[in-house]
Amino acid sequence: MTDYTVRTLRPDEHRAAADLFRSTLHVVPTTDDSWRITERMLQPGRTLGAFDTELIGTARSFDAEMTLPGGARAGLAAVTGVGVRPDRTRRGVLTELMRTQLTDIAARGLPFAALWASEGVIYHRFGYGVATRSRSYEIQRRRAVLRPEVPAGGQVELWSLDTALERLPALYDALPHPRPAMMTRPPYWWPGWERHAREATSPVVTAVHHGSEGPDGYVVYKVERKHWSEPATLDVIGLETATDEAFTGLWRYLLGVDLVDTIRADERPVDEPVELLFTDIRAVRDTGGGDELWLRLVDVPAALGARGYTGEPVVLEVADPVLAANSGRYRVSPDGVHRTDKTADLRLDVDALAMIYLGAWRPSLLAGAGRIRATSASGLERADRLFTTPVPAWCGTHF
Ligand SMILES: CC(C)(COP(=O)(O)OP(=O)(O)OC[C@H]1O[C@@H](n2cnc3c(N)ncnc32)[C@H](O)[C@@H]1OP(=O)(O)O)[C@@H](O)C(=O)NCCC(=O)NCCS
Numbered sequence: 001m002t003d004y005t006v007r008t009l010r011p012d013e014h015r016a017a018a019d020l021f022r023s024t025l026h027v028v029p030t031t032d033d034s035w036r037i038t039e040r041m042l043q044p045g046r047t048l049g050a051f052d053t054e055l056i057g058t059a060r061s062f063d064a065e066m067t068l069p070g071g072a073r074a075g076l077a078a079v080t081g082v083g084v085r086p087d088r089t090r091r092g093v094l095t096e097l098m099r100t101q102l103t104d105i106a107a108r109g110l111p112f113a114a115l116w117a118s119e120g121v122i123y124h125r126f127g128y129g130v131a132t133r134s135r136s137y138e139i140q141r142r143r144a145v146l147r148p149e150v151p152a153g154g155q156v157e158l159w160s161l162d163t164a165l166e167r168l169p170a171l172y173d174a175l176p177h178p179r180p181a182m183m184t185r186p187p188y189w190w191p192g193w194e195r196h197a198r199e200a201t202s203p204v205v206t207a208v209h210h211g212s213e214g215p216d217g218y219v220v221y222k223v224e225r226k227h228w229s230e231p232a233t234l235d236v237i238g239l240e241t242a243t244d245e246a247f248t249g250l251w252r253y254l255l256g257v258d259l260v261d262t263i264r265a266d267e268r269p270v271d272e273p274v275e276l277l278f279t280d281i282r283a284v285r286d287t288g289g290g291d292e293l294w295l296r297l298v299d300v301p302a303a304l305g306a307r308g309y310t311g312e313p314v315v316l317e318v319a320d321p322v323l324a325a326n327s328g329r330y331r332v333s334p335d336g337v338h339r340t341d342k343t344a345d346l347r348l349d350v351d352a353l354a355m356i357y358l359g360a361w362r363p364s365l366l367a368g369a370g371r372i373r374a375t376s377a378s379g380l381e382r383a384d385r386l387f388t389t390p391v392p393a394w395c396g397t398h399f
Contacts, residue, residue, distance in 0.1 A: 004050050006100045007051070020056075020085060021081045021082070037198070041189075043063065056085045057085065057093040059097040059098070060079075060080060062399075063076070064397075067180055070309075077110050098126040098322075106298050109299070113128070114294060115293075116292070116398055120291065127320060127349075127351050129294065129350075130355055130360065130361075131295035132291075133360055135268050135286060137268065137287055139262065139274070140283055141260050151248045157210060164204075168218065175240055183395060200222055204220060207250065207253055211243055216243050217243065220237040233263070234263045236266075238396075251274065266288075270394070271391075297354055300330070300353070304337040310385065311334065314346065315330070315332075316329065316347075316383075318349075318350055321349075326350060345376060345378075346363060347372070348373070352371045356372075359389030362388070363384055367380055
């Protein structure tokens, strides 16, 4: 028995929810200026509120699409803005928000939900699993000498913030997003980027690479310089390239930015080949990495059927404690996915399924950790091959 209710918020309640969410992250409330940007991030009808005598918790989402292994795209509810007031935590408010939200996402026919988690212990119980991983690194600029055979790259053009706000969404849409988990950036995503850029303490710069066919990549960065005589760090905020020439051209540009000692790039693909550009491979130092996108298969049969596979069939027995209709046995093969009553090769919870779905973790690794129960070694080997992806999954769109 709960002593609170969860419902969709009216537009006149949205600012209170945004400020509640910010307070749970220890961030000051919106100003009138930042609210004018923030309210454009809200897809109508998609912000939930939990109430007892007043608003005590919130969660929202917006729709996007995600690339899947094999190249198809599928609908995704991008979940964000999740917070419960600190005097009302640990009494099931988030649980009720998540249950309501997942039921709603399922009813709207979206096969996936995804989020970026503030902490690693919260979301697995709602069926989310770590589906992509990232790498952070630093480059000592003066040590990073380009190898002579590195392609020259094309022209690099700087865009002001206003120009970037106008043109970057179209450039982003025009670039291919080949990695599994790369997602579209709908109009509800860009105001967050704008707010971040406008509130930054140093200028946010967009540099666009022009190849023979036109713009084919961009980097967004800022340089933090605390004092004129102290080392400065260039932070790569976003980098996306459609060609090798754009990748090398933009790195050539970044290395040429004056008054910079260190270039820092966070949440990058685990296999980004930046050190291959330099005479000294150790000019690049890994500084961290970890979980990136947390994925939830909301419609398990649709999600399993939407990605491509290579290899031999496997029968999975999936348990979903939140969306019970997903529980059951599925025969997964390159020829398709269907429910079956055949004996399962692997038994797993829906959060573990999310961890193998985009290839971030091999099923045998999860089996070793007790997260997957295999009835045969051959079933595990087949599952390892079936779920592998040629390119590591990576989202790259923080929301
Ligand atoms: C994370 C947060 C939303 C959880 O809300 P909540 O209402 O306390 O969550 P619930 O009471 O429904 O908890 C459900 C379960 O998750 C556990 N849990 C929830 N948040 C947890 C946390 N931060 N650390 C450890 N366990 C947590 C609870 O102990 C509970 O476990 P149980 O089912 O075994 O009893 C809330 O603590 C919060 O707003 N934190 C700060 C902002 C934040 O991190 N937001 C998430 C952004 S991605």
